[in-house]
Amino acid sequence: MATLKKRLNITLPKEARVYLKKLAMVDQVPEATKAAELLQMALEIEEDAYFSTVADERLKKGKKSISHKEFWSKVL
Numbered sequence: 001m002a003t004l005k006k007r008l009n010i011t012l013p014k015e016a017r018v019y020l021k022k023l024a025m026v027d028q029v030p031e032a033t034k035a036a037e038l039l040q041m042a043l044e045i046e047e048d049a050y051f052s053t054v055a056d057e058r059l060k061k062g063k064k065s066i067s068h069k070e071f072w073s074k075v076l
Contacts, residue, residue, distance in 0.1 A: 010035075
């Protein structure tokens with residue numbers, strides 16, 4: 001049966017495998033599901049770190065900032 005999801009084979013260190021197995025058991029989900037959830041969280045953290053760096057650079061350059069409300073009033 002075909003799946004729309006991309007499969008990825010990875011090799012984990014023993015400690016990571018044990019920890020992943022325990023986390024999956026606690027959450028009562030398959031290990032692959034838990035691994036996918038953790039990977040998604042890590043990607044979001046990486047994205048946040050990137051945009052934080054971009055924002056810090058803009059602040060160092062003295063660029064004018066606007067409020068969240070002001071931005072969205074201009075966009076919409």
